[in-house]
Amino acid sequence: MGVLTRLWYLKQKAMLRNLFRKPASAILTIFMILIYGVITISLLINPAQVYVMKDLHMAVLCSIGFSALLTFSLLLSKRKALFYETDSFILFSGPFTRKQVMRYLFSQTIIQSLMFSFITVFIFITLAAGFTFTFPFLMTCLFGYFMLYMFFLSLTDYVYVLSITNQKYKMFSKLIVASLVVITLCICIVHLANQDFQFQNGMWTLVESPLFYYVPVFGWMKMLLFGVVDGNTMQAFISGILMLTAVLIVYFLMTSFQGDFYEQALLDAQEITAMMKNVKSGKNNGTRINTRMHKANVKFQTGAGAIYSKNILIMKKTRDFISITDIISIGIYFSVSYFMDLGYPMYCYMLIFWLFQVMNTSDLVTELKNYQIYLIPAKPFAKLWYAILPTLYKVLILVSVSMLVGGVLFHVEAMDIFQYWLMLIGYVSIFISATVLSIRILKSRTNAVMEQMMRMLLIILCSLPGILLTVYMLINQVYDETLLFVAGNLSLILNLVLSACILCACKNMLNGRELNDD
């Protein structure tokens, strides 16, 4: 194990060294640590005057919900691998026993779980802004989430190796997720039945109900946290022991696993590595390596229009108009704003966050990095416009439908829906143009992570005027039709003008040399 421990140590050291290798990367790393550090500390030592969540139970449940989404998506992911290609070659072909390989895998999971638990605790602190926390509580929170992720990530790896040796175990992942969902639903139904099915009030009391503790792992997490909050040491101790035991059981199962999984694990590692390389280099959407394609046709336009036709064809072939993640995200935003009585304006505000997410996964970035479109003999601005158009259509349609459905369910007046719709249209345009601008500024020099962060920063800067207007309206509870109309249009005009300016400034980008130059 000494050799593998050393390998693990060297890799972590190399990762840190790489982060600080270039001045830009080092500055950005320190900047990000400072930003998140300052936000966290300020939330802890100087609690906000406004409670983001009215109830600590809700904040805990939301952070648990986030961890559930993350772990379920990993468990259900069709594309899995234990290691990247290089690690696989060294570990599977080197003089290591299966137990050593599994222990090494476990050590990787520790780092990953730590990262996830830090993110989740940060989300929890943000959601629970307004509450004061003790240091032991925060440490318990970190420990709890660490155990939760250790359990699910290790379980994901274990089910994966099991399914390699026997295909029938593949359904275990679905079974685990389904069982947890069914248990949670049963608890909801039992609780609501006790409340005579008074839905809105029932949901509030359910959030505080100890019934949730019966949901394995996730319930134990809540049990642990409220054990500490309520000063119930025995409750905290039992839940902590339960989580630790769960992790140890999976560890034991993994290290004692004797099946032969090397060949398939190596193939999967190669595929995942290729996918990651593609994502990092921006050559294409890495997640599409095994995308199922459908038959589709398109009538190609000529000149720059061919770029648009080509993108529509790809969209039709992949039926990649709306993803499950989009539906889940919008569903969550709606549920949170509806059940917590936050209102339609907050739902619209949340949709702006969804737009962030969509722009990060948009094909627009991939498209602007393929040299083919620079070579096409057409005006650069026309090429830029046609490259943007499919993303613009997609986002516009999804935003409009989400707002309309949300508006109907919230019983909002048609005029108000229209006003908020106008406001969001402004954001759509600013987000798209900021994405173009970030590619224009960053060109091809940086890695994907840095690009995403810079893009985010630019989007925030570009949409700041609009956001400030929206926040003013939300804080002051502006529901006056005239004010809404003025603010909505001001925001829209401001964002549209800014977008047009940005696109004009970037108009030569698709000529080629503007983009690829280092």
Add this chain to the structure above:
Amino acid sequence: MIEVEQLTKTYGKLKAVDHISLCAKPYEITVLLGPNGAGKSTTIKSITNLLKYEGTIRICGHANDSIEAKRSFGYIPETPMLYDLLTVKEHIDFISHAYNCKDNQQITEEYLNLFELKEKLKTPAKELSKGMKQKLSMLLALIIEPKALLVDEPMVGLDPYSIEATLHLLEKLKKQGVAILISTHIIDVINEIWDEAYIMNKGQIIKHVFKSECETETLKNLFFEVTGE
């Protein structure tokens, strides 16, 4: 014709290409030779207008960033950049429409046969082998019937039969009047077909030679002589 005058390209303090001038004429195959890091790919990318540079580059008499220039040249990069989910036929349709050359069925048919891609028309690019991807990349550059052709390491990934076929094709294009500029470090392959060669090292052209001037000396020997390797 591809004309490059006083091309300089710097990356920070490093001069990747330093005041080079070259010309690839119609009815000729011009070769850009050099060891790794000599500046060949930088030169090619500058010509295709994918890099910012100092100097003047003209393709068929037009500035290389003009629509006319883009319409006139085909570019075959070292690594094919294809759309994974599009089939061979869809790639052809896309390029034909983008370059507005929809009446190219006959020439497309010829290249499909030559590159053995006819049976793969419905195959998505991601399912093609490395060599077949390279062939598709070549086909896309050629169906626009370019007057100038830029080729970066053309034989990488091709089998011996395909290399032979490509060499014949380049000669055929040359006879049709296409100005061909090939960047490579695999000298043996182009030894039979070149007309004019520029040998680069450390960002500069250190030798400009015509085949007609070399009597018994091979390009390979000349290369080792001037680069001192």
